[in-house]
Amino acid sequence: MIAKLIVPLYRRLKGIYYFRGFEGVIRKIVNVFDIYLRHWGRRAVKYRQYYDRLDEMVSILESHKGFVDLLHFPVGWNNVMSQRYKHISIQMAAFSGCLALYGGNWLVDRDLFVYDRSGDGVCVYDATDASIQADVLRALKVSNAQKMIRIQSIDHHTTFNDVRSFLEAGFKVIYEYIDLLTPEIMSNLSEKTLARHAAILADERITVLATSDKLFHDVGLHRDKNYYLSTNGVDPKHWMLPSGIVPPDMLELTMGGRIILGYHGTLANWVDYDLLRLVADDDRFEIVLIGLEHDNSFRESGLYNHPRVHYLGGRPYSILNHYASCYDVALLPFKKNDLSDTVSPVKIFEYMAAGKPIVATDLLECKKYRSCIIVEDHNVFVSRLEEAVARKNDKEYLLTLSMEANDNSWQKKAMDILKWVGIDVGDAK
DSSP: OHHHHHHHHHHHHHHHHHHHHHHHHHHHHHHHHHHHHHHHHHHHHTHHHHHHHHHHHHHHHHHOOSEEEEEOSOOOSSOSSOOHHHHHHHHHHTBTTEEEEEEEOTTTOTTOOSEEEOTTSOEEEETTOHHHHHHHHHHHHTOOSEEEEEEETTOOSOOHHHHHHHHHTTOEEEEEEOSOOOTTTOTTOOHHHHHHHHHHHHOTTSEEEESSHHHHHHHHTTOSSSEEEOOOOBOHHHHOOOTTOOOGGGHHHHTSOSEEEEEESOBSTTBOHHHHHHHHTSTTEEEEEESOBSSSHHHHHTGGGOTTEEEOOOOOHHHHHHHHTTOSEEEEOBOOSTTGGGOOOHHHHHHHHHTOOEEEEOOTTTTTOTTEEEEOOGGGHHHHHHHHHHHTTOHHHHHHHHHHHHHTBHHHHHHHHHHHHTOOOOSBO
């Protein structure tokens, strides 16, 4: 348990040291230590309440008669980025008769005490606590409810022995193959994770979902059945905002008269910074970058101090739509390579739902959509931006954006998953 917390923290501290030096590392350690003391101190002070609340949660699990959706590894609910697994849990909770369980993590879910209900109806429990995790799994294994568990390819906690025990307990096991297993994406990638991946692909009792065509093809090399293509998606309603809602740190940009090009997502070495520099050097454009730094590539690119590039850091999903509403054109400036061609970028669906013209490099997963204006050569990128600006008020193009967003809603993705594993829930609540 301690190792599972220390190793990721160590990697995070290395990045902080690179950007903020020794003082930044000390501040982070003090902050984590403070969170740790408050978390475990609260359990010690509220000893009786802790066990009462644990008993209450177990009782809910044992008495539930519908179906259960479980994401059990401690990914955390209140992360800045909102990923596929969280969106699917939210959609599952909306179906009648579903109890959606989600693994919280006290490092980001600071007020979480045993378990709580999110505003979306998801039951978030402290999956870093071995006692709570054991009681949750024990209660579900003896439950007569239909139950499914979603294992993520990026989850390095769950072993294949765990997967076997879920199958033996009657779980419908779903494996979501969401990213190529490579150190570029998973800094903690281990031989055990790779071995589990191979074992899961070979076991056709497990339903495998691949998020891109290339990953889907890869799965097909290892099995003949029970695997499906399930790209990423979007909650269209969240991104449909009326114009005029401008975050304070975007006000000056929106009043500057230049074309605002927006990108939100991870900043990593798969982003084509040379391409962004080419655009930033054109005085007509302002580039807004929103997201967390996965590695040092952005700082090393030299764009951090470019006068036409504005890095705002991470922004919570709950307000990210307000930033996207300020874009004139949305960007997907990924390098073209084997890694990027396996990615189903969540952000393109969010751009669609926000009604923003999309200019993307020629990735396989982008070329599938008519709303993506594809660029195959740096030399024509600026002309494609001009084309996108011309189409920002084109009714036919805006209709295409809307249709492709709705066709890829998270609700439809969740309904497909239930259909594939044989759970009939009818309509949403």
